[in-house]
Amino acid sequence: MVMVSWNWWAPVRTCTLPCGTTNNAGGRLYIIIKWVLVPANEVQFTQVKYDFQQVQAPRLAGLLLKLFTILIEAPLIGSLITGYLKKQNKMNEMLRNTVIPEPPMFKPEYPPQEQEAGVVDLEEEGKPEDRVKSALRCLPHHDPAGRWNSKSTSFRYWKIRDYAYAYRSGLTTPAMVAENVISAVEECKNMVPQIPLLISFDVEEVRKQAAASTQRFEEGRPLSILDGIFMAVKDDIDCYPHPSTGGTTWLHNVRPVNKDGVAVSRLRSCGVIFVGKTNMHELGLGATGMNPHHGTPRNPHDPQRYTGGSSSGSAAIVASGICPAALGSDAGGSIRIPASLCGIVGLKTTYGRTDMKGTLYSPGTVEVIGPIASSVDDVMLVYAAMLGSSPADKISLRPPIPCLPNLSSGAGSVDSLPLRLGKYTEWFNDVHSPDISDTCGKVLTSLSEIHGCEIVDITIPEIQQMFMAQVVSYGSESLCSLVPQCQNGEYKKLALDSRIPLALFQSLSASDYVAAQRFRRRSMYYHMEIFKKVDVIVTPTTGMTAPTIHPSALSCGESDLEVTGNLMKFSVTANVLGFPAISVPVGYDKQGLPIGLQLIGRPWGEATILRLAAAIEQQWQEPKKKPIIYFDILKAD
Numbered sequence: 001m002v003m004v005s006w007n008w009w010a011p012v013r014t015c016t017l018p019c020g021t022t023n024n025a026g027g028r029l030y031i032i033i034k035w036v037l038v039p040a041n042e043v044q045f046t047q048v049k050y051d052f053q054q055v056q057a058p059r060l061a062g063l064l065l066k067l068f069t070i071l072i073e074a075p076l077i078g079s080l081i082t083g084y085l086k087k088q089n090k091m092n093e094m095l096r097n098t099v100i101p102e103p104p105m106f107k108p109e110y111p112p113q114e115q116e117a118g119v120v121d122l123e124e125e126g127k128p129e130d131r132v133k134s135a136l137r138c139l140p141h142h143d144p145a146g147r148w149n150s151k152s153t154s155f156r157y158w159k160i161r162d163y164a165y166a167y168r169s170g171l172t173t174p175a176m177v178a179e180n181v182i183s184a185v186e187e188c189k190n191m192v193p194q195i196p197l198l199i200s201f202d203v204e205e206v207r208k209q210a211a212a213s214t215q216r217f218e219e220g221r222p223l224s225i226l227d228g229i230f231m232a233v234k235d236d237i238d239c240y241p242h243p244s245t246g247g248t249t250w251l252h253n254v255r256p257v258n259k260d261g262v263a264v265s266r267l268r269s270c271g272v273i274f275v276g277k278t279n280m281h282e283l284g285l286g287a288t289g290m291n292p293h294h295g296t297p298r299n300p301h302d303p304q305r306y307t308g309g310s311s312s313g314s315a316a317i318v319a320s321g322i323c324p325a326a327l328g329s330d331a332g333g334s335i336r337i338p339a340s341l342c343g344i345v346g347l348k349t350t351y352g353r354t355d356m357k358g359t360l361y362s363p364g365t366v367e368v369i370g371p372i373a374s375s376v377d378d379v380m381l382v383y384a385a386m387l388g389s390s391p392a393d394k395i396s397l398r399p400p401i402p403c404l405p406n407l408s409s410g411a412g413s414v415d416s417l418p419l420r421l422g423k424y425t426e427w428f429n430d431v432h433s434p435d436i437s438d439t440c441g442k443v444l445t446s447l448s449e450i451h452g453c454e455i456v457d458i459t460i461p462e463i464q465q466m467f468m469a470q471v472v473s474y475g476s477e478s479l480c481s482l483v484p485q486c487q488n489g490e491y492k493k494l495a496l497d498s499r500i501p502l503a504l505f506q507s508l509s510a511s512d513y514v515a516a517q518r519f520r521r522r523s524m525y526y527h528m529e530i531f532k533k534v535d536v537i538v539t540p541t542t543g544m545t546a547p548t549i550h551p552s553a554l555s556c557g558e559s560d561l562e563v564t565g566n567l568m569k570f571s572v573t574a575n576v577l578g579f580p581a582i583s584v585p586v587g588y589d590k591q592g593l594p595i596g597l598q599l600i601g602r603p604w605g606e607a608t609i610l611r612l613a614a615a616i617e618q619q620w621q622e623p624k625k626k627p628i629i630y631f632d633i634l635k636a637d
């Protein structure tokens, strides 16, 4: 009988179970001590202590980064280093020395959910154009003519409905706007410092699509409100005829693209014009958006800072006004983080809500694709067009009918359906600068004062374990997709900072993977308990605002796990457990950098978080700051 006390993580309970395994080997008695967890449904939430530990690691760049990469990939020293790193981060303790009573959950599994109130159903099997039509009838009032003729100097982004109005009133054409888009993209490329928004960009391809759209307007038969709307697609989502490099220099050579990904083809059938493939953190293996091969996109609010990643180019192209919307992908916050850092809106959909066919890592269990746009309205329009589960997910997940809040009717507003918002105060406040928690906290206060939302204190056990489950799941899945390439030695062409996590992922065992999936089931249990008491979990989107780009990082990259940890601090829940989550801009810190608030919804609960996001957007009356890099694409002379 071995007694162990559980002191460094959540399920606070002294374990008095027989924990030792005795083994008679070579005449000597070995005792292997294991932690034994109490079942998730016996964990006392009131006794859980917050002790989410930040990754501690030195920032590496230049020669040091090179040396470290060589060492971590070396046969013997490498395993010593990965072993050390795993020990430092308590990975072995959690994954190998713990008895976890739950069976593994290999992908998000949800109990049946109640239909949300005040919503409009969207026909999943129907035509994307028809869904967009319904979505349009859910949007709050907007006066594009007034906006077009307004002399007001306060800054606002052009909405999709402004473009649609301008095309339909003959004020401009998609072909004319295309020229503005093309010159803006080229201007960014030639700026000092350079802003490489797109990895693949073909001027003639843009003109061809714009001409076809212009002709449809001339003939009076636009395909939908999205006809003639310019969008960019992250470079890990297929968009024919562009290659998908995933931010690498070689992947497109071994993985040719011969058609659109499913979501892209749905958008195309609505008349969307695809500008090109956006820059990204290589293979999505980082959260800053740094890319030494294709150049690092700059934050439109401060070109000396990162956009956040990995959907860096998608966020930057929307925040700088060049496209009203873009597609991103999110396996650990990659849509929400850059949306937050660039002051725009990013929606991570429920796992299984969209079809991942024609994306780099499909099929996986943590990554989904979703829209990034400058307003909640526009996110809703793009989401309506692109959604629809894959045939396999329909069988295993049984997704309920997708729906949207009807924001044009009083019955669909937050006021008539007050929401209970869950806040884990210690986590919420565990941010790099109090500007973030103060700003986000003020939004909650006014939601309760103005809209009657109830703020409920919650506790979330095992956040650290959930973080690790994301790393192990995403790591193993991305590695599995890359194994053939890695065996060809091609991974040596990856940036140094991408090779370090890959080396770590390669050191994980099959049993580590299973253990992580057991934690996934525990976490799902905790969250489903929490969702009995609240409708939405609210957190800041990131633990810090846009980090500074060190000049040393630009040529050969950098590894800064502390920054990565701060950026990802609140995002992985939605990936490990598949929940929908949205980031909405809510203000600026003292340096004028955007702050985002994250809303995490119940499984399939996109409508609820969109409803709340729309209320927050509307309530935030302060004038928005015009980004330093901004193009007035629609009305440019």
Ligand SMILES: *[C@@H]1O[C@H](CO)[C@@H](O)[C@H](O)[C@H]1NC(C)=O
Residues within 6 Å of the ligand: 120, 134, 135, 137, 138, 406, 407, 408, 409
């Ligand atoms: C939303 O509500 C408004 C006002 O009641 C109604 O006109 C509109 O048709 C509704 N939208 C949909 C898609 O049903």
